[in-house]
Amino acid sequence: MLASRFRNAILTALAAVVVAASLAGCGSDKSKSARTTTLTVYAASSLTGTFTELGSKFEAAHAGVKVSFSFGGSSDLVTQIEQGAPADVFASADAGNMDKLTAEHLDGRTPKNFASNTLEIVTPPDNPAHISSFADLAKKGVDLVICAAEVPCGSAAQAVASNAGINLAPVSEEESVKDVLAKVTSGEADAGLVYVTDVKAAGATVKGITFPEASTAVNTYPITTVKGSKNLTLATEFVELVLSSTGQTVLADAGFAQP
Amino acid sequence: MGRDRGVSLPRWVFVPAVIGATFVVLPLIAIITKVDWSHFGDLITSDSSRAALWLSLRTSAASTVLCVAIGVPMALVLARTSFPGQRLLRSLVLLPLVLPPVVGGLALLYTFGRRGLLGHVLEVMNIQIAFSTIAVVMAQTFVALPFLVVSLEGSLRTAGHRYEVVAATLGASPSTVFRRITLPLVMPGLLAGAVLSFARALGEFGATITFAGSLQGVTRTLPLEIYLQREEDPNAAVALSLVLVVVAVLVIGLARPERARL
Incomplete structure (x- = not known):
């Protein structure tokens, strides 16, 4: 009794697989005909x-x-x-x-x-740490988030900082520019360094601050x-x-x- | 034990079992074949690697202690009492088990972040959790806690409460019953749960990167370091992955004898 029920279950499952496979076959035929x-x-x-x-x-x-x-x-x-x-x-x-x-x-x-793309400072819309220049990022008490040096946006940030002779002390070095942006839009960080295009795409959720030092590291x-x-x-x-x-x-x- | 009784398994069982084992073991072998052994020592002893490993071990140990401290009472309440809504509460408590860790990280952020539910209260108390090692421990505890609760609650239910009832009728206070009867009875389950929690905390990635950030020595645990190294130095990522695998195997190996006694 139990065995036959088990067998039925297997047969049903097999039938389902066969039907699914033939349906998938139909799908590919259709796309082929549209070339x-x-x-x-x-x-x-x-x-x-x-x-x-x-x-x-x-x-x-x-x-x-x-x-x-x-x-x-x-x-x-x-x-x-x-x-x-x-x-x-x-x-x-x-x-x-x-x-x-x-x-x-x-x-x-x-x-x-x-x-090409350059870096821009990004802050929450109300700019709680009153950032207005690149040098402000190194101020005490500013929770700065940048990309880790291992990823392109991080190496650009390091290059800009060393060219400007400013020592950045970030509270976090994220794996991607999107992670930096997320820390700023959520209000956890006071400021971040992302690309100009990221600031533009983020729209009103952030405030962008361009700075002249950015031109020393241009990503092509x-x-x-x-x-x-x-x-x-x-x-x-x-x-x-x-x-x-x-x-x-x-x-x-x-x-x-x-x- | 069961094997000695001579009840043999249906032979077809072995085919999917072997396929399953291969599916799990083959990727581990693949990682080992990718290791650059001539530089293995240098790769795993670099400053960033040692900082990440040490941070991972410390935070995972702290999370495990936290899991035991709050998970044991939770399991007791779930297994030994009944109240309206208990079933719902159990499902909610076990939710991090099935929740993508990134979602857990977001939830923590919206609770303890600067603009989160408790953000204002924490700010008044001058406590900042984001970007600190505490945030890492919280993220790990959040995802690891259900492992301890589930395995301990199972042990409590299997053990039953006959001995506890007898002890109570003989005049033992509830605390004495817990200390002398319940705890020793479920100790193997508790240890297994603690080891599982530790292992889960060690591998935590999504909630940590969302909630805690990533800074060497502060919040960048071993999984985050591996993810980052993969960008620039895949050899270092592979070497560190192997370290994580070895630590995980050691942890599970330690738990093994305790589980066999169950």
């Missing part, structure tokens, strides 16, 4: 807004093409591409990570710089097609779109500067 090509773009997470917008523009101009994005920390993306991730295009937030992606993974072309964003791409023509066209006046306008609107 969509997917262009896979790996891009630094600071490009999320701008590249998503450029992706829709690209899809509108290319019937049957779907642009699929993987946004993440540049070094994570490099690791994934090195491990064989199917990227057609790679856009890095700094030259260092692009260099790490050795020639064997690029298709022999030199990556092209398409944008390179882009390239990746070796082994099955859609090299499309990939090249996407890179061209980013470098075109349309692409540059979208990037400038988000706060990016010319490379």
